[in-house]
Amino acid sequence: MTRTNDRHGLGALTLGALGVVYGDIGTSPLYTMKEVFNPANNVPLDATNIIGAVSVIFWALMLVVTLKYVILILRADNRGEGGIMALTALAATSTPTRRTALLLTGVLGAALFYGDSVITPAISVLGAVEGLEAITPAFKPYVLPISLIVIIGLFMAQRFGTEAVGKLFGPIITVWFLVLGVMGALQIARQPGILEALNPLEAFAFLQARGWHLFVIMGSIVLALTGAEALYADMGHFGARPIRIAWTTLVLPSLALNYMGQGALLMSDPGALESPFYRLFPSSLLIPAVLLATAASVIASQAVISGAYSMTKQAIQLGLLPRMHILNTSEKEAGQIYVPMVNWVVMVAVLLATVGFGSSSALASAYGIAVTITMFITTMLTFFVVRYAWNHSLALALAATGLFLLIDAVLVVSCSLKLLQGGWFPLVMGAAIFAIMSTWKRGRELLIEHIRRDDPDLIPFITSLAEDKEAHRIERTAVYAVANPGTVPQALMHNMKHYQVLHEQNLILTVKFEEVPRVPIGERVRVTHLVKGFWRVEMSYGFMDEPDIPTALEQCASQGLTIDQGATSYFLSREIVVPTPGSGMAHWRESLFATMSRNAGSVAEFFKLPHGCVVELGTRVQI
Incomplete structure (x- = not known):
C-alpha cells in the first residue's frame, strides 16, 4: 500500500471513529453545565465557581479520557479488539480463583452496559429536543411526544442496518464538533477571564471549597465523561490510532472550547442557566442548532444500541446468554449486526425511561451510576492486565492505575448519592441482566454435568x-x-x-x-x-x-x-x-x-x- 493510500485509509477510519465513538461524549454539553449549577447542588452562580466548575470538567476530560483511556487502556489490545469482554479475557490469565472472580466482575460490567444502552438514547434525544423550548416556551408540551417519535423511528430503522446511515455519521459529528468549538470560542472572546479554568489549581480550589459536598458536584460533573467507555469498546472497529487522532485533534479541543464558552456566557449572563448550550446561539440559528443536536443525539444513541448488539453476540458465544436470532446487515462489515430481540426490549425500556423521567434533568439523576461502575471495573481489570498479562511489577501496575481507581471510586460514590432520585433504574436493569447471565451460565454447567454423569x-x-x-x-x-x-x-x-x-x-x-x-x-x-x-x-x-x-x-x-x-x-x-x-x-x-x-x-x-x-x-x- 502506498503512503497516500495509508493516509486515505487512516483519514477514513478517523472520520468513522468520530461518528461512532464520540457521539455520546460529544452530546454531553447539551446538559452538563445546566446540571452542575442545578439549584439542588447549592453552588452559587458566580465567576469564581463558574471558572472552578469548568476547570474540573476540563481536567476530568484530561485525566479520565486522555490519560486513562486514550493513553493507557487503548494499549490493552486483545488481538485487535477492545471492550469489557475483551479486557476481561485479557485480565483473566492468572490463578483459577482469581480468573473466576475477574470473569464474574467482567460479566457485571457487561450487564451494566445495557443500562447505559437504555439511558443514553433517552437523555440524548430529550436533551436535544428540549432545545425547542429555547425557541419558544410554547413548544414545551411537544418535547416529550417529539422525543418519543424520534426514539421509535430510531429503533424501527435498526433492521435496515447502519451501513448506509453510517456514512453520514462521521461528517455530521464533524460538523457538530466544529460548531461546538466555534460557538464556544465566540463566547470566550467576549469573556476571556474563563481561560483561567485551564489552571488545575482552580479545579482543586473549587472542589476544596465544596468540602464533602464535592461528591454531589462530581455526580453532575460525571455527565461530561459519559461515553468514554466507547473509546475502548470500539477499538476493534477502527483501531487505536484513529481514535487517538480524532480525540486529540478535534474532540477534546471542541469540548474544551464549548464548556469554557458556556462558562463565559454564564459569567456575563447568569439568566442563561435555563439553557446554557442553546443560549450560545443567536435566535436566528436556534432551529438549525436544534436539528443538528437532534441528529447528533440520534448518532450517539446509535453507537450504544450497536454496542448492545455486539455485547449480546459476545455474551452468547461466551455462554452467558441463550442463542438469539442475529442478522448481518452488511456484506462487507461482519461487525454490523442486528439482534431483533435486543432491539425491541431496549426500545421498550428507553420509552419507559423517557416517559417515566420526562426530562433530561430528571434522567441526569439516573445517568452515571452504571457508567461509573463500569469505568471502575475497567480500571480494575486494567490493573490485572498490567500486572499479570504484561508482567510488570506490582509497583508499576499500581502507579499506572492507582490514581484512576481513586477518581473512579469518587465518581461511583458521587453517583450513588442519586440512587433514590433515579440511580436505582440502571442498577435494577443491570442486576436483572446479571441474574440472567449468571443463571444461564450455571444452568449450562449443570446440564453438561448431568450429561457427563448419566450418559x-x-x-x-x-x-x-x-x-x-x-x-x-x-x-x-x-x-x-x-x-x-x-x-x-x-x-x-x-x-x-x-x-x-x-x-x-x-x-x-x-x-x-x-x-x-x-x-x-x-x-x-x-x-x-x-x-x-x-x-x-x-x-x-x-x-x-x-x-x-x-x-x-x-x-x-x-x-x-x-x-x-x-x-x-x-x-x-x-x-x-x-x-x-x-x-x-x-x-x-x-x-x-x-x-x-x-x-x-x-x-x-x-x-x-x-x-x-x-x-x-x-x-x-x-x-
Whole structure:
C-alpha cells in the first residue's frame, strides 16, 4: 500500500471513529453545565465557581479520557479488539480463583452496559429536543411526544442496518464538533477571564471549597465523561490510532472550547442557566442548532444500541446468554449486526425511561451510576492486565492505575448519592441482566454435568460398534454436535436403538468459544481419529467470530478427513429442562433457565447448518 493510500485509509477510519465513538461524549454539553449549577447542588452562580466548575470538567476530560483511556487502556489490545469482554479475557490469565472472580466482575460490567444502552438514547434525544423550548416556551408540551417519535423511528430503522446511515455519521459529528468549538470560542472572546479554568489549581480550589459536598458536584460533573467507555469498546472497529487522532485533534479541543464558552456566557449572563448550550446561539440559528443536536443525539444513541448488539453476540458465544436470532446487515462489515430481540426490549425500556423521567434533568439523576461502575471495573481489570498479562511489577501496575481507581471510586460514590432520585433504574436493569447471565451460565454447567454423569462413555461404546460386523452401515456422514465430547451423543444412541443404522463416517463435533476475540482460520479445526468410522472434530471460535460449521468442516480435508457436504446429516440434541427441587440452583433460577432454554434460538440457524440436512431430537433433563 502506498503512503497516500495509508493516509486515505487512516483519514477514513478517523472520520468513522468520530461518528461512532464520540457521539455520546460529544452530546454531553447539551446538559452538563445546566446540571452542575442545578439549584439542588447549592453552588452559587458566580465567576469564581463558574471558572472552578469548568476547570474540573476540563481536567476530568484530561485525566479520565486522555490519560486513562486514550493513553493507557487503548494499549490493552486483545488481538485487535477492545471492550469489557475483551479486557476481561485479557485480565483473566492468572490463578483459577482469581480468573473466576475477574470473569464474574467482567460479566457485571457487561450487564451494566445495557443500562447505559437504555439511558443514553433517552437523555440524548430529550436533551436535544428540549432545545425547542429555547425557541419558544410554547413548544414545551411537544418535547416529550417529539422525543418519543424520534426514539421509535430510531429503533424501527435498526433492521435496515447502519451501513448506509453510517456514512453520514462521521461528517455530521464533524460538523457538530466544529460548531461546538466555534460557538464556544465566540463566547470566550467576549469573556476571556474563563481561560483561567485551564489552571488545575482552580479545579482543586473549587472542589476544596465544596468540602464533602464535592461528591454531589462530581455526580453532575460525571455527565461530561459519559461515553468514554466507547473509546475502548470500539477499538476493534477502527483501531487505536484513529481514535487517538480524532480525540486529540478535534474532540477534546471542541469540548474544551464549548464548556469554557458556556462558562463565559454564564459569567456575563447568569439568566442563561435555563439553557446554557442553546443560549450560545443567536435566535436566528436556534432551529438549525436544534436539528443538528437532534441528529447528533440520534448518532450517539446509535453507537450504544450497536454496542448492545455486539455485547449480546459476545455474551452468547461466551455462554452467558441463550442463542438469539442475529442478522448481518452488511456484506462487507461482519461487525454490523442486528439482534431483533435486543432491539425491541431496549426500545421498550428507553420509552419507559423517557416517559417515566420526562426530562433530561430528571434522567441526569439516573445517568452515571452504571457508567461509573463500569469505568471502575475497567480500571480494575486494567490493573490485572498490567500486572499479570504484561508482567510488570506490582509497583508499576499500581502507579499506572492507582490514581484512576481513586477518581473512579469518587465518581461511583458521587453517583450513588442519586440512587433514590433515579440511580436505582440502571442498577435494577443491570442486576436483572446479571441474574440472567449468571443463571444461564450455571444452568449450562449443570446440564453438561448431568450429561457427563448419566450418559455412557464414548470410547467403549463406539469401539463396540466398530467391531460389530453385523451393523447396517449407510454411505453417508453423520455429524453429532455435542456439548461434552466424552459421552455418547443422545442422537447416536437413538439411531442405534430405533433405526439400527450406522453411518459410514461419524463425526463427534464440539464447538468451543474461546476467551479471545478471534481464532485464526488455520487453528480453527482439529481432527482426531478415534476408531473405525469415528472421528472427533473440535472447532474453536473467538467471541467476535461468525460460526459456520459447514465451511469449517471443509478444513478437515487437510487433516485426512474428506466430507461430502451433499451426503452429510447433522444430528442435534435439544434438552428439555425440567426444574426440580434440591441441589443445583434455586428453584426460581432453574425455572428461569428452563424458560430461556425453551425459547433459545435455533442451533441450526446459529451455526449456519443447511436446511433439510438437520435432525433434531429432544430429551428431558432434570437439573
